[in-house]
Each structure stands twice: as C-alpha cells, then as structure tokens.
Amino acid sequence: MLTRSRNDEGxxxxxxxxxxxxxxxxxxxxxxxxxxxxxANPVLPGPPWRHHDLGAIGEWVFSGLAQxxxxxxxxxxxxxxxxxxxxLVGDDPEQGDGAALxxxxxxxxxxxxxxxxxxxxxGSFFDxxxxxxxxxxxxxxxxxxxxxxxxxxxxxxxxxxxxxxYWAWRLSGVAASEASLLGAxxxxxxxxxxxxxxxxxARGWGRLMPAFADAWQDLGPVREELARRYGLPQELRxxxxxxxxxxxxxxxxxxxxxxxxxxxxxxxxxxxxxxxPLESLDEDRGMTLxxxxxxxxxxxxxxxxxxxxxxxxxxxxxxxxxxxxIVRRLIAGGTMAMPSFGxxxxxxxxxxxxxxxxxxxxxxxxxxxxxxxxxxxxxxAECVDALGAGPLVxxxxxxxxDPVYARLxxxxxxxxxxxxxxxxxxxxxxxxxxxxxxTRNEPAPLFLADPADIAPLSAAIADYAARWRATARRRTExxxx
Numbered sequence: 001m002l003t004r005s006r007n008d009e010g011x012x013x014x015x016x017x018x019x020x021x022x023x024x025x026x027x028x029x030x031x032x033x034x035x036x037x038x039x040a041n042p043v044l045p046g047p048p049w050r051h052h053d054l055g056a057i058g059e060w061v062f063s064g065l066a067q068x069x070x071x072x073x074x075x076x077x078x079x080x081x082x083x084x085x086x087x088l089v090g091d092d093p094e095q096g097d098g099a100a101l102x103x104x105x106x107x108x109x110x111x112x113x114x115x116x117x118x119x120x121x122x123g124s125f126f127d128x129x130x131x132x133x134x135x136x137x138x139x140x141x142x143x144x145x146x147x148x149x150x151x152x153x154x155x156x157x158x159x160x161x162x163x164x165x166y167w168a169w170r171l172s173g174v175a176a177s178e179a180s181l182l183g184a185x186x187x188x189x190x191x192x193x194x195x196x197x198x199x200x201x202a203r204g205w206g207r208l209m210p211a212f213a214d215a216w217q218d219l220g221p222v223r224e225e226l227a228r229r230y231g232l233p234q235e236l237r238x239x240x241x242x243x244x245x246x247x248x249x250x251x252x253x254x255x256x257x258x259x260x261x262x263x264x265x266x267x268x269x270x271x272x273x274x275x276x277p278l279e280s281l282d283e284d285r286g287m288t289l290x291x292x293x294x295x296x297x298x299x300x301x302x303x304x305x306x307x308x309x310x311x312x313x314x315x316x317x318x319x320x321x322x323x324x325x326i327v328r329r330l331i332a333g334g335t336m337a338m339p340s341f342g343x344x345x346x347x348x349x350x351x352x353x354x355x356x357x358x359x360x361x362x363x364x365x366x367x368x369x370x371x372x373x374x375x376x377x378x379x380x381a382e383c384v385d386a387l388g389a390g391p392l393v394x395x396x397x398x399x400x401x402d403p404v405y406a407r408l409x410x411x412x413x414x415x416x417x418x419x420x421x422x423x424x425x426x427x428x429x430x431x432x433x434x435x436x437x438x439t440r441n442e443p444a445p446l447f448l449a450d451p452a453d454i455a456p457l458s459a460a461i462a463d464y465a466a467r468w469r470a471t472a473r474r475r476t477e478x479x480x481x
Contacts, residue, residue, distance in 0.1 A: 010075030012432035017081035026072040031429030051102030062230040079241040081163030083184025086139045100157035127197035130185040131283040140187035160208040164241030172238035176213035180246035183291025191291045215242035215293040216437040251430035256443035261390035265397030269305035275389035286346040303346030311341035313372035326370040335359040337375035377408035395420040406451040411458040419448040
C-alpha cells in the first residue's frame with residue numbers, strides 16, 4: 001500500500017544510477033549536495049547477454065548508505081536513473097539481487113532476429129516517444145529480448161521495474177511504476193494519451209506493471225531486515241524516484257520557472273520544453289516525447305554532443321578554457337565541423353558516421369577543442385530551434401566548463417534570454433527536492449548566471465551559422481527519385 005510522506009526534514013539520500021557511474025549523494029532538502037560517493041557501474045559479459053552487476057552495486061549502495069548515514073541525518077531515500085534501464089524481478093527483494101533475469105546492458109546490439117521481430121510491434125511515434133534508436137536502448141525491446149530468449153524465467157517474473165523503482169523496491173519492498181521513467185523512450189508508455197503502448201497488451205506484459213506512484217510518493221520505510229543487516233536508519237522513508245533528466249527539469253520547475261527550455265550537456269545534449277507543441281515533434285530529427293514528473297508531456301530532443309565533442313577535439317584536449325580569439329579566428333576562416341560524428345544522426349537524418357571538417361583543418365590541440373565547442377554550440381542552437389517554444393533558455397552540464405560555450409549559444413539564438421547554471425549536480429538536486437513537493441510553499445533556491453558580453457561573437461557568427469546550417473541540412477535531405 002502506498003503511503004504519504006510524513007515530512008521533508010533532514011537530509012536526503014539520493015542514488016543516481018548512470019550508465020557509466022553510480023553516485024550516492026547526501027543532499028539538503030533545498031537541493032545542496034553535501035557529499036558524494038561514486039563507483040563505476042560494472043558490466044558482466046553474460047550469459048545470457050551482457051548485463052549490469054546488480055549484486056555488486058547493491059552491496060555498495062547499502063554499505064555506502066550506512067556509511068553516509070553516520071555523517072548525515074537522513075530522513076528520505078530517493079533514486080534516479082537513465083531511461084534505458086529496467087529490471088525484471090521476482091517476488092522477493094531479499095532473493096539475491098531480486099532479478100528474475102539479468103539487467104541488459106543497453107549499449108549491446110540485440111540479435112538480428114530480435115531486431116526484426118520487435119520492429120513491427122513498436123507502435124506509433126506517440127507509443128514509442130522517439131525513433132527506434134541504436135542497440136538495446138528501449139526497455140520494450142529489452143523485455144521482448146528477454147521473453148523470446150528466456151521464456152521460462154520470464155514467465156516466473158513478478159514485476160518489471162524502471163531503474164529508480166527497482167532500487168526503491170530493493171529498499172522498501174514496494175513495487176511501483178512511475179510516469180517520467182516510463183516516458184523516457186521506453187516504448188512502453190504513451191505519454192500523450194497516458195496509457196500503456198499496445199505492445200504491453202500484445203505481449204502479455206500488463207501483469208508485470210505495478211500501480212503508478214508519483215515520483216515523490218512515499219512507498220514506506222526501509223525494510224527492517226535490510227536496515228538491521230547494514231545498520232541503516234530504520235525511520236528512513238523511501239520515495240518512488242524518477243528519470244534523471246526529468247528530475248533536472250523539475251529542479252527548475254521547483255525554483256519557480258515555467259515557460260522555459262532547458263538544455264543539459266554531457267554525453268548527450270538533452271533538451272526539454274513543456275510548451276513544445278506535440279505536432280511539431282519530428283522523430284527523424286532526434287525529437288522525443290518525454291514526461292515530466294507530473295506525468296505531463298515534455299517536448300524533447302537528443303543528440304550525442306559529448307561523443308561529437310570527443311571526435312572533433314581529439315584525444316586529451318587541453319584543460320584550459322578555449323580563448324575567444326581562437327574561436328573568432330576559426331569562424332572567420334570558415335573552418336566547420338559538419339554532422340554527424342557518432343552512430344547517432346541526432347537532428348540531421350542519415351548523417352550518422354558522416355561527420356567531417358570543412359575548410360582549413362585545426363592545427364593545434366586548442367584549435368581542435370575550440371572547433372568542438374563551436375560545433376556543440378551550433379548543435380545546442382539547433383536543439384533550441386527544434387523545441388521552438390520558450391523565451392528563456394537555461395543551459396547546464398559539462399560544456400559550461402568553457403565560458404565561451406554559453407556566449408556562443410546566446411549569440412546563436414537572438415531574441416531569447418539565455419542563462420546558465422554551473423551546478424554540476426542538477427539531477428541530484430532535483431531528486432532531493434522531491435521530498436518537499438507536497439509541502440513547499442516558496443520556490444527552491446537557484447542561481448542562474450548570464451553570459452558575458454556576446455556582441456563581438458554575435459557579429460562574427462551569424463553568417464557562419466547560416467552557412468553551416470544550410471550545408472548540414474542540404475547534405476541530409478532525402479534524395480528525390
């Protein structure tokens with residue numbers, strides 16, 4: 001039975017499960033990160049497929065939680081995670097890692113027979129929320145793979161849980177579904193119509209889906225057996241948790257922002273806007289339909305900016321920020337990085353693996369890094385343009401380590417107000433703010449900065465950007481027969 005949270009006092013324990021690393025944070029109720037423990041997210045080779053080592057992660061999570069609890073007065077635990085992760089579990093969270101089948105590593109390609117069998121079942125764009133992406137990205141395709149490969153183990157499973165809800169179940173013993181996680185390109189949930197995609201009924205998966213809970217829903221206290229074994233505080237309350245990028249968006253919502261676009265940068269450039277018209281979403285341009293933590297539609301866009309940055313900047317780029325004069329020299333000389341450098345086409349259909357450098361090639365490591373920053377600023381501006389609505393653009397993430405990035409983006413989107421956050425813990429902050437969702441009566445604290453004077457860059461980049469965009473789009477237009 002789902003219960004209400006009793007209070008939001010004390011410190012919040014936030015588990016942030018990424019594809020590469022897992023972080024356990026102690027966070028204040030207003031979103032300030034006090035301490036972080038980190039471990040690599042281990043992957044085992046199989047059989048039956050490459051999978052995450054949930055047993056090892058669990059031991060680290062519970063031990064780390066006990067360690068942090070000795071230094072911080074935890075009242076609440078909440079997990080967040082990426083949208084390509086889910087776990088098929090049995091009845092008992094005490095039975096090993098609780099999994100009925102190993103959790104698939106989404107970066108491995110499924111067998112051809114799985115790809116071919118899944119494709120006609122995937123439904124419409126609104127059923128999927130995205131184009132069908134590479135490897136085993138989508139949770140529905142992972143479930144199909146499990147069911148086809150291991151039907152007996154699959155038939156004995158009790159629940160299918162998104163990654164944050166799996167960890168909530170491990171701690172509390174209560175199973176729940178949650179809208180923002182299922183609405184993150186799982187191919188299981190139609191966000192626009194707030195219903196499961198047809199594949200759920202067609203494959204008999206409805207029995208695996210527990211009742212929905214709000215992300216901030218109190219599922220109950222930590223299990224007594226777990227608390228006793230690891231020395232966890234027995235009064236620790238466990239929230240349902242949510243999708244990581246949706247929580248980053250929620251952090252700005254909790255601070256009082258409403259009509260805005262947020263662009264987060266890292267391995268992926270992820271853009272969200274709650275005002276983007278659904279009819280403008282174009283799956284061929286990397287656009288997605290996500291859900292915010294309230295279950296409402298979020299227009300989205302995805303492109304692998306971090307991977308592109310690495311391709312253009314090369315190995316071991318300089319640590320120092322990119323000087324503006326080098327950026328202006330590359331722009332004046334017409335040196336351009338053209339999409340796309342990874343295995344994702346992003347905003348430019350059919351461009352995957354076609355990236356190249358046009359014009360004079362950069363000669364030094366700093367020039368290569370400068371070109372990478374310019375290229376990623378151009379991709380960011382394309383994301384803003386695709387999402388359309390929203391006079392305010394908020395930037396966060398790793399690209400802001402180079403101050404010229406925010407200035408370039410501001411110069412590329414004239415007519416919009418651009419601000420940025422240097423807080424590197426937006427997801428953890430958003431997760432912690434869930435604890436106060438029912439009781440918050442004033443905006444959560446948030447500091448946003450303005451880019452420095454953009455006039456010199458605005459004058460230099462307007463024509464360059466127009467030529468880059470025209471070339472990029474011309475190369476990726478379909479050829480008429």
